[in-house]
Amino acid sequence: MRALLVVNPAATTTSARTRDVLIHALKSDLKLEVVTTEYRGHARDVGRAAAESGDAHLVVALGGDGTVNEVVNGLLHNGPDPDALPRLAVVPGGSTNVFARxxxxxxxxxxxxxxxxxxxxxxxxxxxxxxxxxxxxxxxxEGAPDRWFTFCAGLGFDAGVVGRVEQQRERGKKSTHALYMRQLMRQLMSEPNRRHGAITLARPGEEPVGDLVATIVCNTAPWTYLGNKPVYAAPRASFDTALDVLGLARLGLGAATRYGTQLLTSSPERGPHGKHAVSLHDQTAFTLESQAPLPFQVDGDHLGLRTSVAFTGVRRALRVIV
Incomplete structure (x- = not known):
């Protein structure tokens, strides 16, 4: 089988020696070509070339969720076609590896x-x-480029946390769970809309849901991990359905404490809930709109500020080796 291995040399949890061992193991069973990424977006470009050339039956992403997201966006540049596109495989090398897990x-x-x-x-x-x-x-x-995501996206509060973490990483900080928690607290203290949100969720044929502070869009469960602990923002989310949404209309100190505790104690049976929490399951199409530009992220990659994002849940988009 012809395979292409896309390696992120900056992957958090793999060393050069480990990567060499993995490459040797894969070469024992595959006709393997190895590409080491050299710039942001390189994995996307490699994935697109693999999809358009048809030379590889399999594309393996060795890295974290960001590397996987880039490869997926490359493979699906011309749209989903699971029977024609190369299959995807993932070797986790990041700090969290939500998609692989x-x-x-x-x-x-x-x-x-x-x-x-x-x-x-x-x-x-x-x-x-x-x-x-x-x-x-x-x-x-309107002209913002399409972006596929494998496990989550967010507009508002959680995307602000992601942006803060990226800033710290650019300054040389390691991506750790402690870093995320520190930036979460700083985002909470500086959030201007925590008592009255600016986001509206609109769906065809349904009444809009407004005044949201945070919106988390999930393509699977769990939403993330704290170490080895899974965290469920939308427990019913699945790779076999469309998208789930958790919206929070309050993030004052009391509400933040309540929903933070619910997330930390969440399970496959129960996620955040309450008077100011909105949970939607298996949504094929909806739009998040904001009165002012807000941070936006997909798969933990901060994409800047947006006032409006249209979401589509696409079933059966890509074949994955498991």
Missing amino acids: ALGLPNDPVEATGALLDALRTGSERTVGLGLASGTPGTAD
Whole structure:
């Protein structure tokens, strides 16, 4: 089988020696070409070239969720076609690896490589749904490029946290859970709309839901991990359905404490809930609109400020080795 391995050399949890071992193991079973990423967006470009050339049957992403997101956006540049596109495989190398873990893969890259080779030998794969974020026609964000996401997106509070973390990483800080928690608290203290949100969720044929401070869009569950602990913002979200949404209309000190505790104690059966929490399941199409530009993120990648984002849940978008 012809395969392309896309390696992020800056992956948080793999060393050069570990990557060499993984490459050697994959070459034992695959006709492998290796590409090491050199700039932001390189993995996307490589994925697109693989999809358009048809030379590779399989594209393996070795890195964190950001690397996986870039590869997926490259593969789906011309739209989803799971029967024609190369299959995707993931070897986790980031700090959190939500997509890989949500697929049931080991979080250790060596163990994940072994699981990948076993899956290839037995033909184990599944077709997963993905989310698509687009610029909304008739708004200032109409021309924003489409962006596919594998596990989550957000407009407002959580995207602000992601942006703060990225700033710290650019200054040389390591991506750790402690870093995320510190930036979360700083975002909470500086959030200007925490008592009266600026976001409206609009759906075709439904009454709009307004005054939201935070909106988390989930394509699977869990939403993220704190170490080895899964955190469920939308417990019913699944790769087999469209998108789920958690919206929070208050993030004052009391509400933030309540919803933060609910997230930390969340489970596959129960996520955040209450008077100011809105939960929607299996949504195919909706729009998030803001009265003022707000931070926007997909799969933990901060994409700047937006006033409007259109979301589409696309079932059966891509084949993945599991």
